[in-house]
Amino acid sequence: MAKVCDHCGKTPRTGHHVSHSNIKTKRRFHPNLQEVRHQSPDGTVRTLTLCTRCIRSGAVTKPSPRPART
Numbered sequence: 001m002a003k004v005c006d007h008c009g010k011t012p013r014t015g016h017h018v019s020h021s022n023i024k025t026k027r028r029f030h031p032n033l034q035e036v037r038h039q040s041p042d043g044t045v046r047t048l049t050l051c052t053r054c055i056r057s058g059a060v061t062k063p064s065p066r067p068a069r070t
Helices: 050-054
Strands: 012-020 024-029 034-039 045-051
Touching: 034 050, 045 050
Parallel strands: none
Antiparallel strands: 012 024, 034 045
């Protein structure tokens, strides 16, 4: 799975690990991505990979819950 948000395009950023002795080594900051089911206006449901900020801002319309199986 690519570490990219399907809505805003957020990708991993780079930075440094900084040790107690102030030695800097490279690291990556990954976005917090979740798989969410999205219902488009025409009624189709698909799974998108979104960052939590897009989910919280209401960028997707979640489908109604699936009926319980008996």
